[in-house]
Every structure is written in C-alpha cells, then in structure tokens.
Amino acid sequence: MxxxxxxxxxxxxxxKYAATELTLILAYLLTKVGYAEIWPLFGSANLQFLNKCWNKGA
Structure with a gap:
C-alpha cells in the first residue's frame, strides 16, 4: 500500500515510533486504571480458550 x-x-x-509511543501511553493508562479492572476479561478469555481445547481433545 x-x-x-x-x-x-x-x-x-x-x-514504528508513533506505534511504540501509543503502546506506551495505553500501557501507562492501564496501570492508572488498574489491572484489577481488566484482569477478569483476560481470565474469562483464557477459560473459554482452555475449555475449547479440552473439548476438542475429548
């Protein structure tokens, strides 16, 4: 393109410089909001992924 x-x-x-800066800003904001607010989303996604993996093997 x-x-x-x-x-x-x-x-x-x-x-690459602007993307790195954007990533750092978003990471900083995540630390200010608190990972405890967003961590349940990651945990539920992991559980769904593991559930699909376990069911495929059965």
Missing part, C-alpha cells in the same frame, strides 16, 4: 494513499490513522500506526 502506498503511503500517499494511506489514511492518517494508518500512517500513525504503521510508523
């Missing part, structure tokens, strides 16, 4: 035809959003997220 040509850089000239990219949307402004794609130009930002494909720039």
């Amino acid at each position: 040509d850089v000239e035809h990219m949307s402004p959003f794609l130009k930002i997220v494909t720039n």
Whole structure:
C-alpha cells in the first residue's frame, strides 16, 4: 500500500515510533486504571480458550 494513499490513522500506526509511543501511553493508562479492572476479561478469555481445547481433545 502506498503511503500517499494511506489514511492518517494508518500512517500513525504503521510508523514504528508513533506505534511504540501509543503502546506506551495505553500501557501507562492501564496501570492508572488498574489491572484489577481488566484482569477478569483476560481470565474469562483464557477459560473459554482452555475449555475449547479440552473439548476438542475429548
């Protein structure tokens, strides 16, 4: 894809420096909100994944 035809959003997220900065900002915000608020989402996703894996093997 040509850089000239990219949307402004794609130009930002494909720039390695801007993407790194965005990731660091989001990680910082996650630490401020508290991982305890979002951790149950990861836990439930892991349980669903493991449940599918166990059921496939049976």
